[in-house]
Amino acid sequence: MSSADPEPDPVWCEEPTPVTAEDLGEDTWRLLREQAIRALDCAYVPYSHYPVGAAGLVDDGRMVSGCNIENASYGVTLCAECSLVSELMMTGGGRLVAFDCVDGNGATLVPCGRCRQLLFEHGGNDLMVNMPSGRAPMSVVLPEAFGPAHLEAHAAETTAEKD
Numbered sequence: 001m002s003s004a005d006p007e008p009d010p011v012w013c014e015e016p017t018p019v020t021a022e023d024l025g026e027d028t029w030r031l032l033r034e035q036a037i038r039a040l041d042c043a044y045v046p047y048s049h050y051p052v053g054a055a056g057l058v059d060d061g062r063m064v065s066g067c068n069i070e071n072a073s074y075g076v077t078l079c080a081e082c083s084l085v086s087e088l089m090m091t092g093g094g095r096l097v098a099f100d101c102v103d104g105n106g107a108t109l110v111p112c113g114r115c116r117q118l119l120f121e122h123g124g125n126d127l128m129v130n131m132p133s134g135r136a137p138m139s140v141v142l143p144e145a146f147g148p149a150h151l152e153a154h155a156a157e158t159t160a161e162k163d
């Protein structure tokens with residue numbers, strides 16, 4: 001590349017940049033929506049023909065995405081959140097700070113009950129979720145959620161009883 005060529009614009013999510021819920025502007029939500037829609041193309045839905053795409057922003061600036069993956073044995077079908085969380089862990093872990101999900105028409109979709117639990121594990125009460133009724137923290141999407149803190153409290157009680 002000659003020096004006259006302009007430098008390509010850096011893609012902000014390629015450089016780890018710590019983000020917090022306060023950094024969540026409309027540009028970020030737009031990027032999440034684009035990623036979620038892109039993920040629709042990967043959905044494996046030969047039975048329902050109901051593709052779902054999901055995208056999440058990680059606290060280090062990465063974006064992860066997922067699609068639903070059906071199975072002939074319907075009960076083991078994976079929601080889009082399952083593959084999103086797999087990508088999260090396979091690309092370095094971290095905490096989810098924002099989440100968006102779309103159906104095949106690009107309309108905002110709610111996470112199912114199981115996936116609210118999945119998202120809570122990796123984002124906690126502060127994870128912002130784009131719901132059809134508006135953006136809401138996980139503390140609203142899954143109130144009084146069961147999570148790692150319950151297991152830690154139980155372990156602490158058990159240890160205290162032994163002492």
Ligand SMILES: [Zn+2]
Pocket residue numbers: 079080081111112113114115116
């Ligand atoms: Zn689900």
